Ligand SMILES: Nc1ncnc2c1ncn2[C@@H]1O[C@H](COP(=O)(O)OP(=O)(O)OP(=O)(O)O)[C@@H](O)[C@H]1O
């Protein structure tokens with residue numbers, strides 16, 4: 246369970262979040278939507294304890310994570326599989342070392358076992374032929390898949406966090422990533438939180454929608470509520486969606 | 493007490509209070525106006541010290557990331573040899589040229605070797621190598637770490653419980669601390685060879701005399717004061733570069749700013765430190781000025 250209780254956050258004197266509150270279960274499928282620069286990635290970083298709020302409480306599985314040290318945060322962070330914006334692969338390492346990285350550094354498995362697992366993971370996300378390539382040689386879609394494979398390498402977690410998994414991808418690749426995300430969630434039977442500004446992607450994947458605007462949550466509800474909402478900024482945002490759904 | 497005296501005292505006290513008041517007001521105005529900047533500066537200094545200290549304290553804490561250290565050593569050391577040699581060769585030749593021109597007009601040409609030796613071993617070798625090192629390695633470290641920040645790679649490390657100081661900063665600091673002295677030795681040698689070439693083939697001096705007067709200068713004092721500097725320079729350069737890399741914010745422009753700051757700060761700090769160290773070493777080794 247993730248609980249945000251009146252969370253405020255600012256970078257220097259720029260206020261990014263102004264009193265954000267919500268609760269989410271790990272098995273839910275949540276989309277966080279909003280304009281670019283609206284503070285979506287900031288929410289993700291707060292959940293992981295990479296930054297701490299100026300005011301308010303963030304409680305994860307009953308633990309208030311505000312004043313924990315880096316060591317104390319490790320078990321909290323292990324509850325999540327994270328795919329950062331743009332994938333965040335280590336660009337000095339080839340694909341297979343990227344996927345092997347966490348198994349080597351954290352799980353400390355022997356080499357043969359690692360490479361067996363790497364091959365299996367890359368196959369699962371559909372990029373088995375990219376093993377030896379460097380990250381800069383990958384296309385945007387492949388990059389995202391490898392990042393997902395790396396997030397899976399850490400083993401079973403309670404929730405996936407995806408930051409803009411389809412940003413910058415063409416519709417076909419975007420569709421594939423959506424299918425992969427859905428497939429993974431079903432296979433592992435865990436929920437996910439996906440951060441995006443593409444409403445259609447959120448619509449295909451999620452059953453709860455949170456809209457951020459000017460650092461506040463202006464909408465939080467399910468599909469039905471989303472279609473019948475009267476909140477103007479949300480309506481503007483989902484115009485395209487309404488068009489596609491009515492088709 | 494006469495009226496005048498009381499009046500004078502009163503005026504004096506009044507003046508004092510007024511100036512105190514205006515001082516307080518100026519101070520308040522200053523702190524209000526620059527509060528944010530001062531806070532940020534103090535915060536930066538604090539972070540810089542934390543990096544400097546942590547990179548020493550955590551060196552022997554497990555895991556050791558030997559492979560990263562070796563990779564960084566290769567980047568900082570082996571691949572800088574050529575550029576360091578090239579720069580030092582020309583510096584040595586120019587120095588020797590200047591000195592032989594000046595000294596031969598005084599009829600003291602045979603001192604070229606001696607002066608080139610002292611200058612290169614004590615001062616020019618370490619300094620020129622450090623400056624080249626800043627441009628090649630310091631800038632590279634700042635830019636690389638900066639782009640790791642912008643690409644969320646450092647965040648990824650933290651999320652999985654890997655300390656970025658251990659994994660990213662320490663290998664670079666260790667590599668710089670050990671590689672800069674090696675480069676300095678190579679740089680010194682090449683510099684002296686450049687000087688030799690000019691002295692012998694341009695200024696027609698005796699080669700064996702050139703070398704013997706340099707070997708005479710390889711005393712403990714000279715070698716020690718020239719070899720302690722690169723360790724300190726290497727440490728400072730990589731701490732400064734890693735610090736600015738880690739504070740990168742805001743896209744390509746932020747990367748440019750942090751790389752520039754890393755290079756400029758390193759240059760200033762290294763040159764200032766060189767002066768301070770020279771002063772201390774001369775004093776400690778008992779040279780009288
Ligand atoms: N490290 C930082 N230092 C200063 N300001 C920052 C930093 N990171 C983000 N910001 C600012 O905070 C605001 C919110 O950033 P955030 O990354 O959360 O937005 P976002 O909703 O994820 O946007 P996008 O869709 O573009 O990724 C932005 O206006 C950004 O400029």
Ligand SMILES: [Mg+2]
Nearest residue numbers: 285286330408
């Ligand atoms: Mg973002």
